[in-house]
Structure formats: structure tokens, C-alpha cells
Amino acid sequence: MITLDNVQKRYVHPENGSWFDAVLPTSLTIEQGEVFGLIGFSGAGKSTLLRLINLLERPDQGSVIVDGQNLVSLSPKQLRQARQNIGMIFQQFNLLANLTVADNVAFPLKIAGWSHDKIVKRVTECLDIVGLSDRVKHYPAQLSGGQKQRVGIARALAPSPHVILADEPTSALDPFTTKSVLECLEDINKRFNVTIVIVTHEMSVIRRVCQRAALMDQGKVVEIVQVNDHQIQAHSDLARKLFEEA
Numbered sequence: 001m002i003t004l005d006n007v008q009k010r011y012v013h014p015e016n017g018s019w020f021d022a023v024l025p026t027s028l029t030i031e032q033g034e035v036f037g038l039i040g041f042s043g044a045g046k047s048t049l050l051r052l053i054n055l056l057e058r059p060d061q062g063s064v065i066v067d068g069q070n071l072v073s074l075s076p077k078q079l080r081q082a083r084q085n086i087g088m089i090f091q092q093f094n095l096l097a098n099l100t101v102a103d104n105v106a107f108p109l110k111i112a113g114w115s116h117d118k119i120v121k122r123v124t125e126c127l128d129i130v131g132l133s134d135r136v137k138h139y140p141a142q143l144s145g146g147q148k149q150r151v152g153i154a155r156a157l158a159p160s161p162h163v164i165l166a167d168e169p170t171s172a173l174d175p176f177t178t179k180s181v182l183e184c185l186e187d188i189n190k191r192f193n194v195t196i197v198i199v200t201h202e203m204s205v206i207r208r209v210c211q212r213a214a215l216m217d218q219g220k221v222v223e224i225v226q227v228n229d230h231q232i233q234a235h236s237d238l239a240r241k242l243f244e245e246a
């Protein structure tokens with residue numbers, strides 16, 4: 001379970017030098033095994049809120065509790081350990097271009113000090129889960145966008161995390177590839193009960209894979225929407241605008 005308790009993040013405005021709230025004080029609970037969306041227009045604070053969950057951004061106030069541990073109060077070493085439990089995938093995949101598919105997936109396991117034999121076994125398992133067993137020795141440049149994102153998913157999954165954070169994971173992909181990547185994430189969620197928090201600006205992504213989503217505007221959660229049988233139950237003006245955009 002993830003609990004954000006009154007988290008806030010401020011930055012200095014690049015143009016006028018004054019402080020502004022990228023995320024206003026926000027409290028949110030995400031259940032273990034849930035697929036939870038963060039949706040809103042560009043600049044709403046979605047990525048910042050997501051990055052507060054693994055402390056890629058440190059909150060200016062509040063606590064971030066993942067599996068009962070307040071990440072804000074951990075030492076750097078404890079935080080590195082806690083992050084083993086929180087995988088992340090990115091819009092632009094963030095694969096290492098000079099490493100093979102297998103070595104990209106092995107990367108977090110090497111850093112975590114796994115033995116060679118355990119790494120080989122786990123990398124094989126993860127590439128099988130994402131349907132890329134035939135691409136082990138390829139390099140990222142030899143893959144399609146959808147395949148690159150699957151490598152990203154396999155890499156995030158490798159240390160068997162309880163949580164995967166996904167920052168606009170399908171925004172660089174065409175609709176067909178988007179569908180297959182979302183199915184891959186759904187499959188992982190169902191098989192391994194991994195909590196997935198997914199940032200998107202597309203209502204269709206929320207409708208397809210999420211159980212709930214936070215609608216964000218100007219650093220604030222405006223509404224928590226429920227998704228039942230792929231139908232979004234929403235009432236705010238922001239939800240209407242996001243639907244119009246879709």
C-alpha cells in the first residue's frame with residue numbers, strides 16, 4: 001500500500017524566480033494490487049506527484065509511506081533498499097543504448113548485488129513475461145517502440161517490486177502498440193499483484209486499465225474517479241474537459 005500524507009513540492013519558477021507549488025499539500029492512499037491513474041493536462045503536477053512516491057523528488061513536507069515504511073525518514077542506504085521494491089518505467093524508455101536487451105534487464109539486479117546465476121534466471125523469466133524471449137541479444141536501436149517499452153517493463157519487474165510507477169508509458173507509442181503495452185501492464189498487475197501507478201493525459205488509458213484515478217489541475221487533486229467495467233464515473237468540470245480532449 002502507498003500512503004501520501006500531506007505531501008507538497010515547491011519549485012522556483014524559471015521565469016520570475018518566485019516559488020510555486022508543483023504539488024499542493026496532497027493526501028492519497030493507493031491499495032496494494034490497484035492500478036491507479038494520475039491524469040490531467042500538461043503541467044498539472046502528475047509527474048512530480050509520481051516521482052514523490054519513490055523520492056526521485058523529495059517532498060518539502062509530508063510523508064510517503066510504501067509498505068509501511070516512511071521513505072522520507074530513511075537513510076540513503078535504506079532508501080536504496082526500499083527502492084528495490086518500486087520499479088519505474090518512462091515515456092522515452094530510458095534504456096542503455098550500448099547494452100543488450102538482457103543486460104538492460106539485468107542492470108538493476110547487478111546494482112542490487114545478485115549472483116550471476118540468479119540474474120540469468122530472472123532475466124530469462126522477465127523477458128518471457130513481456131514476450132521478448134527472442135530479442136535477448138538485440139540492442140535497443142534494433143527494437144520497435146513497443147518492444148523498447150516491454151524491455152523497460154521487464155527491467156522494472158526484475159527485482160520483483162510491489163509497485164511499478166509508469167510515467168506516460170504509452171505517450172510515445174501508436175494506438176495499436178499502446179494497446180499491447182497496456183495489456184502487458186495489466187497482465188503483470190493480475191499475475192503478480194503489483195500496484196501500478198500510471199501517469200497519463202489520456203482518458204482512454206484510465207478507462208482501459210485503471211480501477212481509480214486522481215484528476216489533477218495546478219498541483220491539486222480535483223477529483224478521485226472510479227472506473228467500473230471500463231466506465232469512468234466522474235463529475236468535475238476538469239473530467240468533462242479531459243473527455244472533450246480525448
Ligand code: ADP
Pocket residue numbers: 011012014022040041042043044045046047048049
Ligand atoms: P505534468 O506531469 O502534469 O505535466 P509536472 O509534474 O511535470 O506536470 O510539472 C508541474 C509543474 O512543475 C510544471 O509547471 C513544471 O514546469 C514544474 N516543474 C517540474 N519539475 C520542475 C523542476 N525540476 N524545476 C522547476 N519546475 C519544475
